[in-house]
Amino acid sequence: MVLVMLTGFSACGEDSSSADGKTLIYGSGDYTAINPALYEHGEINLLLFIGLTAHDADNNIVPAASESWTYDEDSCTYTFTLRDNLTFHDGEPLTADDVKFTIEAIMNPDNGSENASNFEDVESVTVIDDTHVAIKLTAPNVAMLDYLTMGILPEHLLAGKDMTTDDFNRNPVGAGPYKLAEWDFGQSITLEKFDDFYLGTPKIDKIIFKIVPDNDVRAMQLKSGELDFAQITPKAAIEFEDLDGFALYKMDTADYRGIMYNFNSEFFKKHRELPNILSYAIDRQAIVDSVLLGCGTPAYSPLQKGPYNNPDIEKFEYNPEKAKELLEAAGWSMEADGYYYKDGEQLAFVINNGQGDQVRIDMSNICAQNLREIGVNATVKVNAETDWANQDAYLIGWGSPFDPDDHTYKVFGTDKGANYSSYSNARIDEILSEAREKATFEERLPLYQEFQEEMTKDMP
16 A cells, blocks of 8 residues: 655755765664675665666666667667776676676575566576676566666675675675775774776765664764764754755655555455555545655555656545445444454554654554554554564555666566565556566556556555
8 A cells, every 4th residue: 555755855964074074974774784686775785886787867777887788679688898997896807707697696596686576587698708798588678777787796706605695795895986994783884985986086085874773863963963964854854954054955756655465464365355445544645744744745656756657546545434334345344342343353453664764653653543543453563673474564665766667566566576565466467577578658658557557456
């Protein structure tokens, strides 16, 4: 159930906390492992690694490790020419062998990569020579150039090792503009500029990712000068609007938040009708107003902020009476305690959250309150660790400003890498598979519009 689209805020002190202004201290969430083939960690991966391609400031695909490429439509094959003299942070050359190794590592099911579904159309990766590599697909996939922004791993450090447990994940080596200098686990990650970066030496000497998971603490440390830069909540942003010495940046995003139901749980496997019904019980505008302070919009689609948005689908506007009517039509009955029951089972579940993100926790509390108001015994729980398999619901965050295939195919496709809800819809699988094979906006638009229509009939 999608709830709201977010507007992001970042604040930075105009006077650096470092003495020479050459060190940037960033308030960050925590990391347990860094490996772009396995995990999506956009901020730090972009600094440590480079892909064959990259996104420019307007989200267009541009060359990165590759200087050019060609595409043969008959064979569905991309051939990339790598830049000369690319090196990893340890001085070893980055070659086509590393590209092949990285893609095959992502595709290896033993590694359990979150990104495996992005590369399932890859039939083969062929090294032509050190600076040329061919990637043959089983079918056209217009999003492939987006996915090849994935950071390239050094084969010489990982070949023959268990990538999921190897020490590399705590001592990553890439070819990006910064290299790892120190990792004080749970406290900070220090990066130093990489002098041999292909675009030139970075201007900032050192970037420190200071681990500050709690949003309120980040705001306090910005004020005290312990941090130079951080993402903050809308409530915290108000405090910085008129403060001297700080710059506040407001950014429209494609991020959305929603309740992710676990269809593998005993409760939602049995009561598949509930996500659609309960969508009418949530006051999305109240969440935008009270939690985001107006910095967002009610959401109805994962593609709402892009050119493929379908504005004509059912938006599940707040209608608690309709939710009750639909519950009763589905066989649920209100009992004396004020909650609905069916076959002796109370309509009750927990909305889980991770620690540190007060915005999501506040959203969850409003959702639970709305649900209790119509007779659903919903509660909120905050966990130190996320157990995807053993929970009924989770306040999730998704969204991508890139190709629409990103964060749809792997999130809503049956058994795909980021489908933590075990959602499965055969028609949606067909639509998303077909859409990634079409080359033009005109061909893809009706498919993604149908995808959104189908989701309103069978809410995830």
